[in-house]
Amino acid sequence: MGTRIERTELVALKALDVMKNEIGPDNISITSGFIGVQPANYPINTIYLWTSGPQEAVLLVALKPSVTNNEELHERLRAKLHEAMPDVQISFEAGDIVSQVMSFGSSTPLEVAVQGVNLSADRTYAEKVRGELAKLSFLRDLQYSQALDYPTVDVNIDRERAGQYGLTMSDISKSLIAATSSSRYTEANYWRDPASGTAFQIQVEIPQNRMQSMADLGELPIMPPGASQPLLSEVASLKYGTTPGLIERYNSQRVVSLTANIHDKALGQAGDEVNAALKRAGDPPRGVIVKLRGQIPPLIQTISGLRIGLLLAVLVIFLILAANFQSVRLALGIVLTVPAVLCGVVLMLLITGTTLNVQSFMGAIMAIGIAVANSILLVTFAEMSRHDGHPVHEAAIAGGVGRLRAILMTASAMIVGMLPMALGVGEGARQSAPLGRAVIGGLLFSTFATLTILPAIYAILQRKAKKSSPSLNPTDPASRYYEAS
Numbered sequence: 001m002g003t004r005i006e007r008t009e010l011v012a013l014k015a016l017d018v019m020k021n022e023i024g025p026d027n028i029s030i031t032s033g034f035i036g037v038q039p040a041n042y043p044i045n046t047i048y049l050w051t052s053g054p055q056e057a058v059l060l061v062a063l064k065p066s067v068t069n070n071e072e073l074h075e076r077l078r079a080k081l082h083e084a085m086p087d088v089q090i091s092f093e094a095g096d097i098v099s100q101v102m103s104f105g106s107s108t109p110l111e112v113a114v115q116g117v118n119l120s121a122d123r124t125y126a127e128k129v130r131g132e133l134a135k136l137s138f139l140r141d142l143q144y145s146q147a148l149d150y151p152t153v154d155v156n157i158d159r160e161r162a163g164q165y166g167l168t169m170s171d172i173s174k175s176l177i178a179a180t181s182s183s184r185y186t187e188a189n190y191w192r193d194p195a196s197g198t199a200f201q202i203q204v205e206i207p208q209n210r211m212q213s214m215a216d217l218g219e220l221p222i223m224p225p226g227a228s229q230p231l232l233s234e235v236a237s238l239k240y241g242t243t244p245g246l247i248e249r250y251n252s253q254r255v256v257s258l259t260a261n262i263h264d265k266a267l268g269q270a271g272d273e274v275n276a277a278l279k280r281a282g283d284p285p286r287g288v289i290v291k292l293r294g295q296i297p298p299l300i301q302t303i304s305g306l307r308i309g310l311l312l313a314v315l316v317i318f319l320i321l322a323a324n325f326q327s328v329r330l331a332l333g334i335v336l337t338v339p340a341v342l343c344g345v346v347l348m349l350l351i352t353g354t355t356l357n358v359q360s361f362m363g364a365i366m367a368i369g370i371a372v373a374n375s376i377l378l379v380t381f382a383e384m385s386r387h388d389g390h391p392v393h394e395a396a397i398a399g400g401v402g403r404l405r406a407i408l409m410t411a412s413a414m415i416v417g418m419l420p421m422a423l424g425v426g427e428g429a430r431q432s433a434p435l436g437r438a439v440i441g442g443l444l445f446s447t448f449a450t451l452t453i454l455p456a457i458y459a460i461l462q463r464k465a466k467k468s469s470p471s472l473n474p475t476d477p478a479s480r481y482y483e484a485s
Helices: 005-023 071-084 097-102 119-133 159-164 169-180 214-218 267-280 296-325 328-335 338-352 358-387 392-402 404-423 429-461
Strands: 028-035 057-063 110-116 139-144 150-157 190-192 199-201 236-243 248-250 253-262 289-294
Touching (some): 005 057, 005 071, 110 267, 253 289, 328 429, 358 392, 358 404
Antiparallel strands (some): 110 289, 139 253
16 A cells, blocks of 8 residues: 555566566567556546556456466466565456456455445454455455555644744645645646746645655745744654545445455355355444445346246246147146256256356256257147047057157257357357256256156046047037037
């Protein structure tokens, strides 16, 4: 905290050298950096800048396609950077636009925001939360996102002593401004050149090389008009202090945020352990609210929506089948293949060590659609055989035998097509691999269930069914409501 921008630049260059030595200079395509924040000379809102002060730098490193950017590389770089610069805090942030958008404003996948009207109460509880989060071995780069201990020099002016010299607070503050900043920010003073008519801004500023320590600041002369010239140390006490270098607010409440990266842990599992750690930290003080931000809340909402969507999809399929076959029993028999799909998806994810995520949910929905389509084929042919006068068990066998080739061809084509995706070979293939694995596992189990179990279910459900069509259409000759002309 409080590092000058010149020093921060040297630290950033050293960090780049460490990364080049670890990765290899030939494996780095280009680097860019944004170092520090300089005080603006004109009104500007720095909220859209990348850094919060002169002590912070953001480095962007583009690797060549031959280098794999993964957690293993991040771990090696963390070790090397901490070894070379032990006093520097380091955090890896997402470089792709998708991860940045999915974090919803957070610089890392995990952010714990402690907010309230009292900043000291927020920070006290945030320390408890930090202590519990530090116990989680899968968290990396755990740190505060705000500069909470920015170094300052506290000047406590003795007003009675200053009054004896005839000094006012305005006199002392003008001298302090000239010593620590410039008068251009407090008193606009312009001089117009009579020859050219050009206006020049006149400002008073003590050179920085004359203000290098607290002793130099204490020897600053305070100059009231027509009086003696006391030094600042004669009318004030000086000591080092700290102050928040950055104050963030949400809904008008001050926020203290803890950010961290997640290593070798699924996002959903990490969220459960983080919530458990927050419970161990105890209840927050009155008026303090703790919120989880980053990628975990949208993941929870997405998974919840997919679960509801999966149930709604099964329900809609059941209703459509009941209307199509005009039989609740046949619709129930077809829908009973869905548990086989889900079992195959779960078993395949367990075997391959894949997590239950958005991609695997999408794969499960795709597998359910294909499995239901195959079941419809079998049941339709079985019903046609039953209406032709065959017994129920023979009709079930005929449906399975008649559509065996079509079902196997459909499932085999889908499985073979999803195999390259499931293997996760190629750039970016690991993100879509869960979808392919879920489809393959669901189709393997559902195809077996459709050809072996569904005929038995059909025979049980239709053993007391009448040979007449269940149609309610009076113009259908097979309907019991048919009216002869």
